Amino acid sequence: MSKLLIDKDFKRRIEEISDQKLSDCYQCGRCTAGCPFANFMDAPPNQVIRFMQLGLKDDVLDSQGPWFCAACLVCQTRCPRGVDIPRLMEAVRVIHLRAKEGLIDVSEIDKELLLDAPPLALMSAFSKYTY
């Protein structure tokens, strides 16, 4: 069993970048319930937020959840506590990207997709997944 060590600086950083209050979340799970991509995530949205609430920096940063967030904002619309969850997910991505840890390397993108997909798909993906 490991001791709980709440990384308060990390919590503060998440709250600053996202402009959200982590204590607002009462863990009802509605974000996970409605997320179109929750079943692709190792930790669904409410769990990522739980990691954040406990200041578990490594768990948050290791989680694949935020990379599957398409910012569709269904969770934000239905959250009973007014938490803008996509902003929290963006905060995680931003922390990675500012540390020069991107999800994708542009050179590895499928050539067919590069030729076929509309530019805004690529531009959006680059802005969310590359630094």
Place this chain on the structure above:
Amino acid sequence: MRIPYYPGCTLYTKAKPLNTSMHACFSAIGVELAELPHWYCCGTTFTLARDNRMSLIAPLRILAKAQQENGKVLVPCSICYNTLKRANYMLNEDTETLDIINEHLEESYDGNEIVLHPLEFLRENEELIKSKVKKNLKDLKVGCYYGCLLLRPQQEIQFDDAESPTIFENFVSLIGATPIDFPLKVECCGSYLVVTSPDAAIEASYKLLRNAQGNGVDAVVTSCPLCFYNLDALQEKMKKAHPGFKQIPIFYFSQILAIALGVEEKNLGLEQNKVSPYEILKEYDLL
């Protein structure tokens, strides 16, 4: 009538049919689309990091440019519309950031530009449209797919009710087609996940197309080039993953409007659709 027009990058490349049909429709109803001079990319996504001011510069400069033309700018691409509208909302709420960005730019923006989607324009000009309809769409059963960006966040976008919107359906009725409601019309198609996790986009798009088909639609209509791509181009892959899947044509809203307004077929851009729309159009005698 003349209205400033911001097409955005994709309408010049992969979503040309949206651009050509927009121009054709608006000229048919006697409205000139005045493309903003020297426009650039909006940035494609509205930044969700509150400490990222860089991403607001492009939307602000576009808004400033539009403001020199008129109080309103027409934006047909859902992504551009969402990005510009959210940036506009935020800069109005957070005037400190507005001032900081203004300080660093040649142009200056005061926050008063109105970002308008063509569906909003059509809602405000129903009588005009009605008077120009030449070809009634004969009860073509259309599923209106809103996606995310036209609706959310509701407080900022103020386009329609985020859970049960009707503006698209009203538009479809206006041109004589039959709107078919399907509950997943407000859910996400997978968006840019198509680049990193194509399976996620294929599954999400499949789920909502099936939901639309279950309600008996002939075709699905959208306003977003990315949704259009996911719903249309991914159908081959949906079929591979779900062998029973039956393909269904996807249209831009401006394409079916153009048909109703009697625009020549060559200006509809239908040949670019991956899933052929011709059979259903012939079936309803619309070509």
Place this chain on the structure above:
Amino acid sequence: MKRIGVFICHCGINIAKTVDVEALTEEIKKYPGVEHAENYKYMCSDPGQNLVIDAIKEQKLDAVVVAACSPTLHENTFRNASERGGLNRYVCEMANIREHCSWVHDDKTVATKKASLIIKTIVEKVKYDEPLEPIQVNVTKRALVIGGGIAGIQAALDIANAGVETILVEKGPSIGGRMAQLSETFPTLDCSQCILTPKMVEVSQHKKIKLIAYSEVEDVEGSVGNFKVKIKRKAAYVDQAKCTGCGICYEKCPIKVDSEFEEGLGKRKAIYTPFPQAVPNKPIIDTEHCTFFLKPGKCKVCQIVCPVQAVDFEQQDEILEEEVGAIVVATGYDIYEPEKLKEYGYGTIPDVITSMQFERLLSASGPTVGDVRRVSDGKEPKRIVFIQCAGSRDKENHLEYCSKICCMYTAKHALLYKHRVHDGEAIIFYIDVRTAGKGYEEFYNRVTDEGATYIRGKVSKVYQDNGKIIVLGADTLSGKQVEVEADMVVLALGMVPTRNSEALVRTLKIQCDANAFLTEAHPKLRPVESNTTGIYLAGAAQGPKDIPEVVAQASGAASKAIAILTQDEITFEPTIAGVDEDLCSGCGICVGVCPYNARELDREEMVIKVVEALCQGCGSCSSACPSGAAQQRNLIDRQIERMVVSALEEN
């Protein structure tokens, strides 16, 4: 000059820890007018009170200041003691050196200095206090109970059983309220109607209860002991005196309408009683649907078939005037509007129903005689999803509060469903299961034992896909998204105060909170009283609660009313506003600012008269009066001025 005694309390260490009571006593002894000062560990104890009594006698004191806690707590104690010592009770005042001083400061020197200032200002006040006599008013020994649900029924029965005549006004055609609609009640599973209807019958047969149904309170004037009430009896178009309740009229009426009592799941006629055991069992005509009223002169079937000629299409609303001494408000609740939960598909998916509709499906007297059937096709649902907190605990979009009863009634729903459909699956989505109540946790255990599945997560969306109802939920405990195909979905909706009850709240001049629930005088110590003396609160109108709590509160409200209604006279504090008629010009400014309608302009003498029974001593008139004629007794301008000066002089 008055001889004033000051008594300083340590309150254990509550005061003495922060205030140097010994130094304070010495300081106060030197203050002009103070003849005697002493301190004691607990002034409110018997020995402490005796110190006051003895000092009054021995030192021949004319006035007393007790420096201790808030006057809301012990003013009565020391005024009684002063009376026992031979003084008028209104020349005894309290100086609050606990809540206003020791509890909110740390620095002993500063706190002692502040305590001294507080006491000195009260000494200045007491110097000008006049001996006063309490105001006495005769009591009208009748009660009014508004609302005929279980709260109103219980309150009316309790008051009537104490021998006091009681008027029970019910808005609808029958008493019984929400409880009459329920199937069985948690945690004992008594049949709701079986335990309610005997009480309804008792009301109808009680010699001391006058039941006025299908009526609403329109206006209330006066104050405790003497309220004048106007009640509008709505036209029922059936002569209540002639009607025997035989029922042939609604049997023959050709018009079918969705029944409110059946929550739209069953039908009633245009002339109807809401349910078979209705009290009074006299039908009314619903003019919105009756053919006669829609096409004047047509149909009249009910009139033709009535054997006693009771149907009277000419009947008009009438106003009844009643006088009562006390009022119990028991206006009940509605459920939260399910239409507002668009993402749950209510109104578009026929088999998404409300918790109240499910009660009717479970009820032995309901539209399916207790069989659980789908609204869409009449089939037995094999899997029902219950969604708790539907619109509750959602400050962003719906109700911020928890309605307290939904966890328990949902558990009951699941159990009763399992009893009806043995191979049925009950799946309950919840955020927390709140089972605070006697036997409640045990009941919840029984429900899980009998096979209900609890899933911890709030549902995001309910939608139809290829003919199936899909519930999109999550199980936060396993960290999984959960999609359930359901045959039926029941929304556990919260409670809101009965719609359109705000007008009544304004008429009664009582208060309600941001959610429109009635406000009690004190959240802990006066939970059944409104802020207006003589008006008491019972039931869900005051806040969400279950049946046992409603009944307890109703009995509490009744006992408060009985306490007043069994006296010949009631007394009021005399510290209310007066008028110096020599100074009053009759300008009438005070009439406008008085919140209690306690001031009237005497047009002959052109001076203001105070209606003493109505004045609550709030002081609005004295601050508004331009000439200084309006003065609050024992808080006149001169007193306030001296208190301020004394506080400032020291600095």
